[in-house]
Amino acid sequence: MGKKKSNGKVAESKKNGKKDQNKDQKKSKKLSKKVYEKELAKLQIELVKLQRWVQYKGLKVVVIFEGRDAAGKGGAIKRVSECLNPRVCRVVALGTPSDREKTQWYFQRYVPHLPAAGEMVLLDRSWYNRAGVEKVMGFCTYDEYNEFLRSCPQFEMMIQRSGIILIKYWFSVSDREQEKRFQERIKIPTKRWKISPMDLKAREKWVDYSRAKDDMFAATDIPESPWNVVEADDKKRARLNCISHLLDTVPYKDLPPEKIELPPRQKAIDYERPPMTTQKFVPAKY
Numbered sequence: 001m002g003k004k005k006s007n008g009k010v011a012e013s014k015k016n017g018k019k020d021q022n023k024d025q026k027k028s029k030k031l032s033k034k035v036y037e038k039e040l041a042k043l044q045i046e047l048v049k050l051q052r053w054v055q056y057k058g059l060k061v062v063v064i065f066e067g068r069d070a071a072g073k074g075g076a077i078k079r080v081s082e083c084l085n086p087r088v089c090r091v092v093a094l095g096t097p098s099d100r101e102k103t104q105w106y107f108q109r110y111v112p113h114l115p116a117a118g119e120m121v122l123l124d125r126s127w128y129n130r131a132g133v134e135k136v137m138g139f140c141t142y143d144e145y146n147e148f149l150r151s152c153p154q155f156e157m158m159i160q161r162s163g164i165i166l167i168k169y170w171f172s173v174s175d176r177e178q179e180k181r182f183q184e185r186i187k188i189p190t191k192r193w194k195i196s197p198m199d200l201k202a203r204e205k206w207v208d209y210s211r212a213k214d215d216m217f218a219a220t221d222i223p224e225s226p227w228n229v230v231e232a233d234d235k236k237r238a239r240l241n242c243i244s245h246l247l248d249t250v251p252y253k254d255l256p257p258e259k260i261e262l263p264p265r266q267k268a269i270d271y272e273r274p275p276m277t278t279q280k281f282v283p284a285k286y
Contacts, residue, residue, distance in 0.1 A: 036236040043243045044083045051084050051120070053252035058117035060164045061250060064126045067171030068209065069199045070181040072232045076171070076239045077122050080246070084120075093124035106130060106148060107155050114164060127152065131216040136208045137201065149219040156225040166225055167249055169242060170213075171232040175206060 054061060063080075065073040081089050092113045101109045107127055115121045130148040134140040140148075160166055173181075182203070185191040202209060221227045228245060232238040 030234060031236040031240075036240070039240050040079060040243075043240065043247065044079070046247050047080060047243065048083060049254045050247060050250060050252045051088055052255050052257075054120055054250075055088060055118040056255055059250070060115040060117060061120040062115060062123065062159075062164055062166050063120070063246065064123045064128070064166070064168040065171065066125060066128050066132070066169065067230075067232065068173055068178060069202055070178050070185070070194075071171035071173040072235045072238050073124060073169075073171050074194075075235055076169075076230075076242050077124055079239050080243060081122060088118065089120040089122065090115075091122045091124060106144070107151075114159065127155075128216065128220075131220070132209065132212055133198065133202070135212050136205050137198075149215070152220050153222050153225065156220075160224065165250060167246065168225065168227050169230055169245075170217075170227050171230045171238065171242075173232045177233045178203075 053059070065077055067073050077091055081091055090113075094109065094113075097109060110123075110127050113121060113123075127148075130140055130145060131152075135145050156166055182195065182199070185195045217227055230238050230242050230245075
């Protein structure tokens, strides 16, 4: 009897193992382009509703996108912003600080880009540069780095107390997938610009970046301002998951759009268009 019971447990264990394996296979299966585009279209309609609500309520929203190189931050930002009004939803991607900015209070160069009422700001990298690239590449001193980890949570709580909604995303990509995307960027002319000398150096310091990220999370992943990790090996799923989470994080209502009536076109009164030969047209090659 005992032997039969044991065999039953083994069979049940194998059955459960198969279920877990099927779940993993289902999860790892790539989304079809058709399904992805259908779901993205739905989410982008919701983003337009969110935008109207942000304007209506005068909300101030900051969304931070961080992660390793080629993790898919830029693609996610593009899908969030492409159907929104650029005057309402601004994308901010700051370059290397100037000599003057290097002497400022560290957060000072980011403050002017924070939103006013009725605005959303998407930060393509942010003040967390100090905890990542600056720390790993030696662009800041040890004291500057420690001061950042100490003051960053206070800075974020301060801007939240001022009424700003702050959401932070970390796009997590495996070394294997990052390598694949780097190789694609090298081979495809339209993507080659995405690889910078700094990206190449970062590849040599993969473990250093991992340690820096862990230390950053330990200091800045706080209840008042938590990090939201996006699994980004699958770009399509990462974009959909990120947008869905953003919509769930900022409560909004579907405001009925204002009715728009086109006025009658003005009638031509003593107007004659100049001859087309007086204008220079773009050659019709296609």
